[in-house]
Amino acid sequence: MTPATVQVRAGFWDTRREVNAHTSIPQGPGLLEAAGNLHNLRMAAGLAEGRFQGAYPFMDSDVYKWLEAASWQLARQAPGDAGPLAADVERIVSLVADAQQPDGYLNTWFQLLKGGERYQDLRWGHELYCAGHLIQAAVAHHRATGRTELLDVARKFADHIDSVFGPADSGKPIDGVDGHPEVETALVELYRETGERRYLDLAIYFVDRFGHGLLGHEAYCQDRVPLREATAVEGHAVRQLYLLAAAADLATETGDAELRAAGERLWAAMAATKTHVTGGLGAHHDEEDFGDPYELPNERAYCETCAAIASIQWSWRMALLTGEARYSDLVERTLYNGFLAGVSLDGERWLYVNPLQVRDGHTDPGGDQSARRTRWFRCACCPPNVMRLLASLEHYLASGDTGGLQIHQYVTGRYAGDLGGSPVAVSAETDYPWQGAIGLTVEETPAERPWTLSLRIPQWCREFRVRCADAVYDQNDTPVTDGWLRLQRVWAPGDRVVLELGVEPRLTAADPRVDAVRGCVAIEAGPLVYCLEGVDHPGGGLDDVVLDTALPLAVKHRPDLLGGITTVIAAGRRRSIPDEGWWPYRSAETTPAPPSGEPLELTAIPYYAWANRRNGSMRVWLPTS
């Protein structure tokens, strides 16, 4: 499968992308100016004096991620509509070019603070990581504008890297990898954009050199064990996921069956034992680490926004590589929950970590790891990463092959593929995820050649109905294989398919080995995970709330609330907790029977919309007794 061409024209994601286009991305240059990232580039270019700004060797990467986001945005706009954004992009592209050293090297931290010493600290230096983001930006810029200024910079840097890094027997000076994978996927993209095979070979070399002790065998740096031998995702979540995305790219490009098998094995282990219900990944604040199997804490869930993005990137590549719908099931869950929570509804504030619970009486540390939305971070990796994913979201929604078109994610818009020379296109209208109905209309099709329109039936969906050419099927009489409903026929323009997915709210429980949520349920509806916020439950906190599972859930559409959401109403109680003295542990024999307490109507909102009103408590998992 290859990505299909999708236009998002209205609906849920269009709204989020409009905020991204009109608020988040335009504010980028000002924020990068205030944080000093652009100042660093000007200093490196000899255009400014002063001190290096910022605390990290990857300050440049924030600029590159913003350039990538802005470029994808430009690609969606007619040239005349681009306005000041195009000018900002060209100005910053020019600055990046000026900061590059004659031999292609570019990293302001090392140029300005380390006397130009390079590649002395591969574990933490992030030089190739930054190069990777530069390359990604350059590919986006080239595709969006057709211009080559940034692509030239990126190629020059890539050529420089290729001249420095290689196997011990290659005669190149350094046999090494960067402690933070990222350049690997970028090099594959650069190969695809330029056709230059050397870039692919360099990516192959890098991916295979992790796990061999070049970085002290640290799991944090993905160096404990080679991917080909690994049995579980481990270490720093974003690093692991970027490396796995690159491995999937290589399996796609080279047919490497061992790398594909490693990806399938590691993805299955991750999904089954290390993924929060929101799709969030990373259990530990300490080292931003995955944690152990089934170690999925709530208030201390790390779930870095960048890890959600990296997970989407990897899972999407696995979906294209294997054709299996479960990868896009996880993409959907992550998009609507663990990823989207990372940006405020107004597009101006961010979460770096995405906990599943904030307690009554929470003492917020402030800073990057705050449970309160923040204008920008000291380590500002997440905001421009969100911007670039939202601006390029259409790349992750559908695929095509010679047999047809596969719709992975449902949006109002147009999906277009190519059956080996014959274009096909389908338009869609939907109020998903608030409503489960998706109306599809064939717009373009070869006249008499049958092809397959494949619709993903989400893993969470227990009931659906599909109407196609006057026939109606449901989950009982329609073959769904591996998550795909495959409609094969000779299509004509104007043919209609209506898919109705049951998005009624439901209660979800976890594998009993997930200790953190024993005796709890989560509320979900369609692809959305819900949560309670303290602000909706005045007169007390959330620590003493219990959900009554015997009473039905109800939905209430609230166009007035949080940009328009469907709330879920549940019955609950406030537990009365007897005062048992100074010690919170007591004889299990005197455990009170079913807790009594004041009845309470519980109002759940989608998790992605939390922390947009006022600071306070929140919880996804709700005790049932």
Place this chain on the structure above:
Amino acid sequence: MTPATVQVRAGFWDTRREVNAHTSIPQGPGLLEAAGNLHNLRMAAGLAEGRFQGAYPFMDSDVYKWLEAASWQLARQAPGDAGPLAADVERIVSLVADAQQPDGYLNTWFQLLKGGERYQDLRWGHELYCAGHLIQAAVAHHRATGRTELLDVARKFADHIDSVFGPADSGKPIDGVDGHPEVETALVELYRETGERRYLDLAIYFVDRFGHGLLGHEAYCQDRVPLREATAVEGHAVRQLYLLAAAADLATETGDAELRAAGERLWAAMAATKTHVTGGLGAHHDEEDFGDPYELPNERAYCETCAAIASIQWSWRMALLTGEARYSDLVERTLYNGFLAGVSLDGERWLYVNPLQVRDGHTDPGGDQSARRTRWFRCACCPPNVMRLLASLEHYLASGDTGGLQIHQYVTGRYAGDLGGSPVAVSAETDYPWQGAIGLTVEETPAERPWTLSLRIPQWCREFRVRCADAVYDQNDTPVTDGWLRLQRVWAPGDRVVLELGVEPRLTAADPRVDAVRGCVAIEAGPLVYCLEGVDHPGGGLDDVVLDTALPLAVKHRPDLLGGITTVIAAGRRRSIPDEGWWPYRSAETTPAPPSGEPLELTAIPYYAWANRRNGSMRVWLPTS
């Protein structure tokens, strides 16, 4: 109340102290040599050349804590028995004196690495923290040996600090505090040892300057809010607890009612909402922080060994200040569990963090925060802290006043007090905590003056019996007020009291707001918290084990196991977990009924003894369904 004089002669704690005396403390100088702490002192003294060793500005404090431990040990030994230990102590005392600068300042990190610049980084510099440990060592050395070499060094440093630090209007150069409290309790001790009031005044000044923004209002450094206004313990656990210990000392010395009330308020909030069942404190690895109320994770419990020690020090001061038994209840719980787990049974290996769970499939990070016992740490604060507490344990066991003698902790040995000139003494024999019987014999008493022998009835104890002068009482007919059984009479030498505490194993549950252990129970017996270890349950891990609460617990004495323990045998099952595909979350409606699975005899061992055989899984809290 003031501390009574106690001799520990046999039994549980005597065994642990013998290991401390014959293994842990004697190995100290070699370990401090290998880690470079002594080398740093030699360099500062001009006796060696080379590079500073170690990564922290508090390297010197490890030496001082060892000196304190060794001095307490010397105090317990007849001079002729001291052997090479006395020589080691004098050698290192002499080295410390040589490293001190002429004006009294001493910190090798700043002398060697910072060009002698002082007090430039009070937040992280640990200069006064190290001074505090030096002073504590000096007081111990003086009491143990009567010699003044180290006390002279400590006074000179304290006088120097007193010349530098003071209120803005005092004319002294710096109005400030150290980011890590510790010098404050030490200054009170120095005042008690020397009678020099300036040291007490300096401690009063320091304690009251926290919370006023001198360290940027950071909770980590105890600078967010003054103790007098605080409502919850917060920030770095050890820092908070050392500061509170100092506040209790000041309330004792000056009668400051507001500081006493703050201590009572904060202790109650800590005990009720932030204390693990083991007595362990500190929920976050990140910043070694207390965490939120009821945030008491299992596998990510931090529970630093030093925090357990600091908690014991604070609670003991509160017990002396208030006379209330609950403070010693927490001391007991912490001693037998959260503290003692920090050192291996052979006295050679240590835990810095003390989790309550290690999962099957745990990936251990190694290093200081490993769940595997380690020979020494990069940040080696805990091992010499354990050594000094074990070597001075007799200070924490009993108190006296003019009305009698209060026995807080039960050991085989001799408790001696003074009724304002009239000595009293009681000897005790017990196999506590394995058996609940404690036999007490009056050894010394005034002839016809009544006094009160007060026996703490532990908070965990539901049934007890006491025989005194041919009468027998139990929990139903004996008045126990505030945790104390008070026996007032005219005593004669040879009078016997036998207290029998019910130490049968029991199941314990937590306040429902402790989310991490919902649906779980812990096994306890007497003051001991128990745990399961994977090594005792071959053929599977612990992640799928369920305890059957309907069947009784049994005990099995195992003199052969782990130095001689009582195991608790419980009935359980291995849960059968259906394979539900790739995603670990499922409809709550299809939750399987009571889990079936293979019956299993569960063998629980005392928590303090875990991780002494082989590495593997462990858990304190056990699911019941």
